Amino acid sequence: MTVLDRRKMRDEKIAQIKSGRTVYAESPEFIRIIKRGIEKENLHVEYEETSAGCWFIPLDEKSTNNSE
DSSP: OOOOOHHHHHHHHHHHHHTTOOEEEOSHHHHHHHHHHHHHHTOOEEEEEOSSOEEEEEOOHHHHHHTO
16 A cells, blocks of 8 residues: 655645646545645635535636736
8 A cells, every 4th residue: 555645745736736737636634735735835726616526726817816
C-alpha cells in the first residue's frame, strides 16, 4: 500500500490551478487542505461543490477585476 503525501498532492493541485487548469478533489479533508492553499496563495478560484466532491475552477484576472 502506498502512503500518499497530502502536502505534495496539494502542491501539485495548486500548481495546476496556477497554470489555468481545473482540478477536482473528493475527500472533504483534502478539499479543506486545497482551499487553505488557495487562500494562502491568494488565487481567484470558483468552487463547484457536489455530493461527490469539489471542482476548483481558476478565474482569469480580467473576469475577477470586472466584477468588483
